Amino acid sequence: MGLKGALGTLFAMPSSGARTHILAAGLGPWRDLIGRSANAYLARGTNPPQPCPLCRPRRRHAGRTLLTGPATVALHHNSYRCKHIDVHKGVAVRTHQQLLVGLLEREKSALVDSWVLAASGPQAPEKARTEAAEILTALLPAVASGDLQNSGSATWQPVKAALERLSASRAAQGSTAGSTSAFVLALKQPIFEALQRELATDSHALVEAIAQVTRYVDALAQWTMDAYQRTREQLISRQQEELLELSTPVIKLWEGVLAVPMIGTLDSSRTQLVMESLLQRIVETESALAIIDITGVPTVDTLVAQHLLKTVTAIRLMGADCIICGIRPQIAQTIVHLGIDLQSVTTKATLADALALALKRNGYTFTKTK
Amino acid sequence: MEMTLSHETQGSVPLRSEADIVASRQMVRKLAVQLKFSLVDQTKMITAASELSRNTVVYGGGGDMEWELLADGLRQGLRLRFRDQGPGIPDLGLALKDGWTSGKGMGLGLSGSKRLVHDFELESTVGVGTCVSVTRWK
């Protein structure tokens, strides 16, 4: 059996029968750093430390190098102290991984049941069970790959997707971020209990496994929170867009006359929206005149004036013209005070005045008959 | 010019002659359509490309337009880089001011393009060359 095989055998074995396996690895009797032998450990009821086969002393004999003798640098359980520490850690982690994956696979159904019970109580809806099962199923291959650091990798995508579906459904139901995260965190308890049953005799392995599961489930809870936040933000931005659109409707006042009542602060995004929808309507209706009513715009400063002028310029470039109305006296004062040049844009105080002017320009005259 | 754009995320278009300015517009249109930009976004990006391509050909003595499809999490974008080994721009602040002209009307090319895109980077060394990088997100 080669060194690698020996290493594998050494660390993959359960605690009982350690002595036989150490001997089987061909190391022969050995002593640790303080002179105790393997048997001494077993006699005290604890697992003997595993010597590092890579640290075995060598001896040259007849021109060949022989691997012989006991390990002179010994290690104690998981606190490896030899220079091959990285090798040992790698194997140990992989082993715990395999143990965890095995456990999750075997007890999946029972875990789902106890998880849902712990999270949502005995009256949990069927949907919770489906969601839990989905997450656990997706978790298995991800845990098997052992790659928690590289959470962007493809193995974690199904888990993340399952968590996003969970948080989307919870957000839609009106659950809080906290309760959704608590649901995910409730997975810890059932797994800990299962691990306790499995690793009753190996307290160190149990501690390692619990630490690992904690890392995994914490990461899951983190992603759930992030997904929940994103869903909320998407909802909010969608609502904002709708609000924006609703607040700047383009109205056909008359044949060839469109009107846009502006409500709220006029910023660049709203200006873009107004320009796009207004210009589009101008083309569609072949209206040569657009009335922009700024009664609902609270303040007009140089920036707002700039946005207004951009809109007017765009309208004129297309071959239509523009009247701005709804200028309150304070706004008029501000405009003069700031020295804003409205560049020969026709302005009227009220929408009624603007409409009258628009109709007159189009050749209409008004007569009152009574 | 190869038009197989289905998997490519970056490429380059030469800018040596006037015909190349037209070609660069057409290329940017293809990319913007591929990224499903809105009509206004398409128009702004293609117009910016037209301005900067012309700068490269006319004032930069010829160069290249490198394009790259960007993905930053959920959002997608298009980045264009215009490089030349021309005389360079001595006063960048002046060049970015509206209406500045170095000859027959580079006037609004740089400052105007800046307003048409989301991200704008300008590097120029006199006697070495110029690189303008513009990005527009969906």
Added chain:
Amino acid sequence: MYRIPILRMGQTLLVTIQIDMEDQTAMALQDDLAEQISKTGASGVLIDISALEIVDSFVGRMLAAISGIGQILDATTVVVGMQPAVAITLVELGMSLDGVKTALNVSRGMALLQARADGDDFVA
């Protein structure tokens, strides 16, 4: 080199730009129009850009130049059919094309030119 055709309709010269022009094509159009206005004594020039999806500063300056040249040669120029996206982009670019007359479409443009010729200046 491709030259954009100029049609004559009575006293008006009509140009429809339907291609993505190279710079030299635009310059050639400018030259040709100047020559034609002079040769025919036309009083109006109508440039239809409803098919143009991109108008950059070069084309914008060409339109302004044609308008100015026409004015000197006593002809009114109207640019018609600018697309909304183009208008938005030109404005953002910083071009207002102040001296250039515009109209929504060809028929409105022709009406404007007619009114001008008749001496009615009600359309500003």
